[in-house]
Amino acid sequence: MSKVVDYFIDHKQGFLDDLFHFLRIPSISNNKAAVEEAALWLKRRLEASASSLKIIRTLGNPIILAEWKPKTSDEENTVKSPTVLIYGHYDVQSPEPLDQWISPPFEPEIRDDRIYARGVGDNKGQFFAHLIAIECITKFSKLGLRVKFLFDGEEEIGSPNLDEALIQEKEFFSDIDLVFVSDGPADPSWKPTLCFGARGIVTAQIYLNSASNDVHSGNFGGIQPNPAIDLMSILQTMVDDNGKCLIKGFYNKVFSPDEGALKAAEELNRTPEMYQKFLGISYFGGEQDVPLVHRVMFRPTINIRGFHAGNIREHAKTIIPKDAVVELDFRLVPHQQPTQIQDLLINHMEQLKTRSNRWKLMINRCDVTFEAGFAPIYTSLDLSWTKILAQSITEGFGETPVKIPLLGGSLPLYNLFQYIRKPMYIIPFAQPDQGNHAPNENLMLEWFEKGVITSMMLLKNLGSKSVK
Numbered sequence: 001m002s003k004v005v006d007y008f009i010d011h012k013q014g015f016l017d018d019l020f021h022f023l024r025i026p027s028i029s030n031n032k033a034a035v036e037e038a039a040l041w042l043k044r045r046l047e048a049s050a051s052s053l054k055i056i057r058t059l060g061n062p063i064i065l066a067e068w069k070p071k072t073s074d075e076e077n078t079v080k081s082p083t084v085l086i087y088g089h090y091d092v093q094s095p096e097p098l099d100q101w102i103s104p105p106f107e108p109e110i111r112d113d114r115i116y117a118r119g120v121g122d123n124k125g126q127f128f129a130h131l132i133a134i135e136c137i138t139k140f141s142k143l144g145l146r147v148k149f150l151f152d153g154e155e156e157i158g159s160p161n162l163d164e165a166l167i168q169e170k171e172f173f174s175d176i177d178l179v180f181v182s183d184g185p186a187d188p189s190w191k192p193t194l195c196f197g198a199r200g201i202v203t204a205q206i207y208l209n210s211a212s213n214d215v216h217s218g219n220f221g222g223i224q225p226n227p228a229i230d231l232m233s234i235l236q237t238m239v240d241d242n243g244k245c246l247i248k249g250f251y252n253k254v255f256s257p258d259e260g261a262l263k264a265a266e267e268l269n270r271t272p273e274m275y276q277k278f279l280g281i282s283y284f285g286g287e288q289d290v291p292l293v294h295r296v297m298f299r300p301t302i303n304i305r306g307f308h309a310g311n312i313r314e315h316a317k318t319i320i321p322k323d324a325v326v327e328l329d330f331r332l333v334p335h336q337q338p339t340q341i342q343d344l345l346i347n348h349m350e351q352l353k354t355r356s357n358r359w360k361l362m363i364n365r366c367d368v369t370f371e372a373g374f375a376p377i378y379t380s381l382d383l384s385w386t387k388i389l390a391q392s393i394t395e396g397f398g399e400t401p402v403k404i405p406l407l408g409g410s411l412p413l414y415n416l417f418q419y420i421r422k423p424m425y426i427i428p429f430a431q432p433d434q435g436n437h438a439p440n441e442n443l444m445l446e447w448f449e450k451g452v453i454t455s456m457m458l459l460k461n462l463g464s465k466s467v468k
């Protein structure tokens with residue numbers, strides 16, 4: 001493999017020039033012309049090394065599928081090596097506000113050993129690292145396993161056409177053994193990172209419209225119901241003083257973390273003091289009887305993300321508002337599903353009607369709506385891949401990775417995960433302060449290079465493993 005690594009080091013400038021070219025294409029998800037240009041650029045690039053290639057025309061942006069067949073110089077190597085799928089997306093977020101960029105978002109520039117450009121971390125630079133690894137390995141006929149690549153063109157808008165492509169191209173996905181995604185930033189500890197999943201999310205809005213108009217709080221105070229107070233009463237039925245969600249059945253399907261996950265959580269060594277200092281808090285929210293680190297990854301949460309009624313400060317009016325609205329989000333863990341939580345919330349509201357006639361009339365004036373959510377994704381740490389992946393990352397980065405069983409936040413990868421039903425791993429090649437979605441998005445050259453070498457090690461080490 002050292003020949004392959006040397007080849008990359010010797011040709012690094014050429015690879016960077018190519019990446020810069022790609023970054024200059026402003027492929028914001030809704031910029032059809034630029035998205036098409038980026039897809040065609042990728043197609044041309046892949047044609048040079050891939051065994052096969054296909055552009056899927058969807059109702060939205062194209063999805064590109066590519067495949068590299070194993071080709072090893074070792075003729076005796078007949079073990080059935082695994083098939084890896086790598087997911088990347090070539091669409092990018094809009095770069096606004098433009099005036100906050102030090103250099104223009106689509107004119108990549110290196111400053112302080114970082115590449116600055118929209119999409120360099122999210123996600124062009126990260127998947128390009130894998131592509132370079134494959135290109136370098138195939139130069140020396142050393143690819144010891146089948147590699148497939150899925151390039152999404154609509155990740156930043158929730159991949160609305162990915163499902164259809166997955167179904168249409170069933171054959172392509174039929175022999176996958178494991179999936180890698182290199183997206184998002186590494187752990188805030190600045191250590192290389194191996195993630196095994198992410199919590200899901202579902203959001204709900206409860207709108208209580210209790211009267212036709214805002215009215216004088218003196219003239220009608222005591223008669224017209226106050227929707228903010230009523231909404232607070234409703235919310236109080238959903239969570240107790242110890243942070244437990246009271247919605248019936250909320251914890252029914254919550255998974256029990258396996259041994260590997262518990263050990264990895266322990267090894268993260270996150271102390272209460274760390275959280276207190278980082279967040280500027282003096283007491284903790286959530287389930288009081290659950291260890292802190294478990295609360296952010298192994299347990300579901302209920303959160304009020306916003307509450308609005310009436311007006312305050314310079315807009316203050318002494319009225320009884322006619323309506324109030326609250327928005328909730330629930331973070332989900334395996335094996336919870338967004339639709340299940342939606343049903344439980346609806347049931348909860350229905351149940352409240354039985355409290356009294358007044359509650360019944362109040363709930364009848366509530367409108368509950370949901371946004372589409374993501375289900376959680378999770379791969380057990382106890383599988384034998386864990387060791388190979390951690391070893392490869394250590395070889396690439398020169399440092400043992402932190403293992404994160406579940407990211408607290410959510411990723412739109414559930415559809416892919418659910419469809420393929422194989423272990424999925426998130427291995428970010430971008431440093432923690434990459435500023436994805438923000439002005440001055442950047443990728444450190446050092447992290448990019450270590451990403452390329454990590455990918456080479458992953459493909460080498462997995463290639464020597466037999467599936468059965």
Ligand SMILES: [Zn+2]
Pocket residue numbers: 093122156436437
């Ligand atoms: Zn993004």
